[in-house]
Amino acid sequence: MTSAEKPSAATALPQVIVADRQLIVCQGIGSLVTQIPEVELGHYATDKASLRKHLAHATGKTILILGVRLADGDLTQVLSFVRKDYPDVMVVVVAEETEFAFIRTAIKAGANSVCMMGQILTSLPRILGKLIEGHSIVPTEVLRRLTSENADALSRREHEILALLGDGLTNFQISARLGLSENTVKYYLKAIYQKLDVNSRGAAIAKYVAGHY
Known part of the structure; x- marks a missing residue:
């Protein structure tokens, strides 16, 4: 043509x-x-x-x-x-x-x-x-x-933090990437753990990789 x-x-x-x-x-x-x-x-x-x-x-x-x-x-x-x-x-x-x-x-x-x-x-x-x-x-x-689905779904910010957690970033690196304080990141992580019913970064990452959140 x-x-x-x-x-x-x-x-x-x-x-x-x-x-x-x-x-x-x-x-x-x-x-x-x-x-x-x-x-x-x-x-x-x-x-x-x-x-x-x-x-x-x-x-x-x-x-x-x-x-x-x-x-x-x-x-x-x-x-x-x-x-x-x-x-x-x-x-x-x-x-x-x-x-x-x-x-x-x-x-x-x-x-x-x-x-x-x-x-x-x-x-x-x-x-x-x-x-x-x-x-x-x-x-x-x-x-x-x-x-x-129930109302405990992750917020957009919590999803962003979970994704960075899955990429292996530390709390400090996550705070720098998103322009948040480390204390704020810790607050979000606590909320994420509660919603995912886990008590560790490893367990949260495992659920993220599997898509179970």
């Missing part, structure tokens, strides 16, 4: 970027995307730098399919800069059943849709179709679970 024959940004198919810390996961989701005629598969990203690069070069309507973690950060950090720097990008978060806490966080952080990995074959084509039409969509089973 010559440059004269290429569709303009206004008529081109929506481009789908797939981001996850594991390239094999990106490729698996990508193979499904290629079977959906209404969209075009774009690039894969495994870290924040490559994702920023691909988003910066994207033209026309762009949909980001995002796993719960990249190689250098989780979806909380990724959604933060995507919503700030690329507000027109539509985001679908994909998570395993054991990672439902990330789904809750994604909805609060402004994701346009979520998709459980176990249902991706049937759910993703429907979700992408709705996003192309400009509609955000949260599957009814996800909404049902979100509304039935």
Whole structure:
């Protein structure tokens, strides 16, 4: 196809970027995307730098399919800069059943849709179709679970601190990263331990890695 024959940004198919810390996961989701005629598969990203690069070069309507973690950060950090720097990008978060806490966080952080990995074959084509039409969509089973959960869910700040805890940062490093005092970090950690029903950093990290929070 010559440059004269290429569709303009206004008529081109929506481009789908797939981001996850594991390239094999990106490729698996990508193979499904290629079977959906209404969209075009774009690039894969495994870290924040490559994702920023691909988003910066994207033209026309762009949909980001995002796993719960990249190689250098989780979806909380990724959604933060995507919503700030690329507000027109539509985001679908994909998570395993054991990672439902990330789904809750994604909805609060402004994701346009979520998709459980176990249902991706049937759910993703429907979700992408709705996003192309400009509609955000949260599957009814996800909404049902979100509304039935108790009020002890972690706050956004507690989630940020838990993520940094999982990255191995000390209280001092967490306080410096978030602009908080060490005493404030200790206060948040105490609240996190209570909500997770644990009494140590190791136990809290274990629950974080497993997505049980």
